[in-house]
């Protein structure tokens with residue numbers, strides 16, 4: 579998998595290249611990264627990448643031309659490095675985009691990576707978006723000062739899905755949102771010590787009975803998802819991913835109140 583990033587801050591990406599799971603996978607050449615700086619595609623002495631917005635208003639807007647050249651070079655580099663015949667998808671980091679989720683991460687793995695464009699200032703000229711962007715992607719309903727953190731979050735989520743990246747292949751399988759596991763939230767985890775400030779560990783987890791533990795974890799996932807994210811329960815049900823036992827367990831739960839609202 580290869581990512582090409584368009585960013586005014588190339589050094590940000592040293593973090594995903596060097597630390598933790600993504601860093602180890604990078605050292606093992608399981609994925610690669612190239613960063614294209616729009617500033618390298620400017621023609622004036624000040625290497626200007628932004629200008630004031632038409633129509634007035636605060637802040638600056640990234641100009642289309644340097645961005646389009648950067649994306650063009652990224653596509654060309656991918657073609658020669660990977661032998662791709664089709665252009666890679668170009669995703670713009672944008673709070674106005676489609677909400678990024680685990681399915682998007684899986685798509686990146688299927689497609690061997692993508693080009694991620696990081697905005698700064700007030701955003702980018704819409705004509706660049708219209709001409710070059712496959713889809714804008716948002717990390718969530720909040721505003722950051724640049725697309726670098728969203729791009730790194732997206733890279734991390736895709737890299738950990740690559741075969742061989744996690745020591746234990748089951749750990750990605752059991753993560754929250756995994757559609758193979760009905761897209762439910764992960765169950766709670768416990769580790770040593772067995773007693774922590776007067777609190778023990780659910781006894782089932784100490785029983786060594788793997789089948790019962792699996793049932794307990796499934797029920798915890800269902801309980802947690804029903805409380806925190808009833809939308810995910812509905813989705814799983816619509817996609818036929820809940821068993822009769824799951825449904826019976828859900829019916830046995832007390833009527834749900836969103837956390838913190840039970841006594842209002």
Ligand code: SAH
Nearest residue numbers: 671672697700701716717721722723724725
């Ligand atoms: N004026 C814009 C915000 C610009 S923030 C607006 O109100 O929509 C500057 C850049 O940060 C954006 O171009 C985008 O690349 C990035 N960014 C900010 N918040 C983001 C989010 N939630 N998801 C993805 N990218 C985001």
